[in-house]
Structures are given as C-alpha cells and as structure tokens.
Amino acid sequence: MTQTTLLERALIEEATKKSGLIWVQGGPRAARPVWHVWLDGAAVLVGDGPGEQPLPELADGGQASVTVRSKDKGGRLLTWRAAVSEVAPGTEAWEAAVAELKGKRLNAPDSEHLTARWAKDCRVVRLTPTGTVEPLPDSSLAEPPAATPATTREPVPAALPKLLFGLGRRKARKPE
Template sequence: MSQTPLLDSLLDRALVEEATKKSGLIWVRGTGPARALWHVWLDGAVHLVGDGPGEQPFPGLADGSAAQVTVRSKDKGGLLVAWTAAVRELTAGTEEWDAAVAELKGKRLNAPDAEQMTDRWARECRVLRLTPQGGIGALPEDSLAAAPLPTWATTRQPVPAALPKLLFRRRKKR
C-alpha cells in the first residue's frame, strides 16, 4: 500500500526539521558557492545571522530568492537530506526578528561583544529566515566535494624542518 502525498509531505517535513535541528552546520547555496553556516531552527524554518563585521558571510542569499540547503549528519558527516528554501530577510525590531535573535544569541559562540551583540546585529547584520518549500529533493549522485573557498586565514609558509620531529617524537621510557 503506497502512502498518500499528504503523508509523504508530513514525513518529508519531519525529516527536514529533525535533521536540521540536530546538525551544527548546514550547507547553503544561493547564487554563489555553497557555504557552511551555523543556524537555529525556530517556528518551522532556519534562521541565520551574518553579513556583518565578525559574523558569517552569506553572499548570494537575497530577500525573496531561493536557496539549496544540504544537511549532513553531526556525528558521521554523511549527507542526510537536501531541500529548497525560500529566503526572507527579517526586519530589525519586529516581534519575529526579536524571537529569532533571542535564539541565535544563545547559539553564538565566542562573541567579542556579548552584551551589545543584538544591537550590533540590528545595525550592521542581516537576519535571514529560510523556510522549506515543497518536499525533499533527490539526493545527488556525486560527492558534492568542492575546493575550499579563498580565505585570508591560510598559511603560505613552509612547514618548519623540526616540526615532524617534535610531533612524532616518542617518549623515552625511564
């Protein structure tokens, strides 16, 4: 006996919610390359904060656009589910923005200005809501592996000659 489309939709929705809630990072692709973003799940959607000084960048995600979201397992790293989201920017000071920011503030690690963080987010950052649209997509056949994005946090210096000896030195028994 096959399941009805409504039941499939409810099961899809439950899978998307549970997988996304439990994942520490999600991969989001707008018009540019996919990026790993930290998030919170609230009221049936993913909420993100970024695009400001000291926060995660999400270029290619614009208000009213669509995005592809890929969720991986937190413990094994395997692909769990992929889904399409409608992107909407929340307006600072609204009830919806306040609720999202309250959840995001609790998840933000190592904030340099924890006391004034929400004020800074209101002034300088964007808070986005990614709402799942339709059912889940078919899982891709390829690995989705990609070259790392360019960053200023790379080391261009050669490894010091003594480093392997220090790392792999065995302790002498006494």
C-alpha cells in the same frame, strides 16, 4: 497535504535541528557553511556584519538550497529547498529570532550589545522549507584542491615509526 510531504517536513526539521552546521547555496556560487537555529519551522541565520559569518547570496523573496549533514559522521543527509525571507529589525519576528540566535552565538566579542550590533550591521535571514527534498547526488561532488605554492615536507624517515612507537624494541624476558 500528503503523507509523503508530512514525512519530508519531519525529516527536514529533525535533521536540521540536530545539525549545528548547514550548507546554504543561494546563487551561482558554491554552497557556504553557516551556523543556524531552528525556530518556528525554519532555519534562521545571522551574518554579513563585522565579526559575524559571511552569508551566501540570499535575496529576500528568493530560493536557496540547504544541505544538512549528519552530526556524528559529517556526511550529507539531505538537501532541501527553501524560501528566503529577510527579517526586519524591530519586528516581533526579529526579536524572537535574535533571542534564539543570541543563545547559540559562541564567543561573541560584545555579548551585552550583540542584538544592537546585529540590528545595525547584520542581516537576519529565515529559510523556510518549501517541502521539496532534492535527491542525493550520484557522485561525491568533491572538487580538486585549489592550486597553491605550499609544499609538503620530505618523506618520513624509515626509522621514525620505530623510534616513536617502540616497534623495534622487545622487552627482555626473564628466564623461568
């Protein structure tokens, strides 16, 4: 293993650990934001069940692209390639993954039966870095908003900022 690969792995691990949200693309559709935990050198996700996050198209044995954002600024830090593997319920790896995921799951409707529901209805997926960090794009990759019949209100009346922020009022000075 070369020094560059070790540095890339360290960068992938630290950035992914610190980011509570990653963007994952597994198929032809756009990347999807998902919450995760970092466990034993891989990002672990749970979803595709009732009350859980929808996962992107992740085929067992396939590849995925993971984009990590900055926790403080929210901008793209890096994008890395991952090998996808589905963790089978009841295995030792599944028990370890679910224990970590359960601790990070916010607002679970049934926290006492959460692991049983995940075993029955959800997928637990492991994204293991392949060591490939993709170069950052030259453009923003922003897309125009989807067409919608929604409209905005009329322009703000000119006097409103003065009323709200008191910009037009001056305090009377006491004579000295």
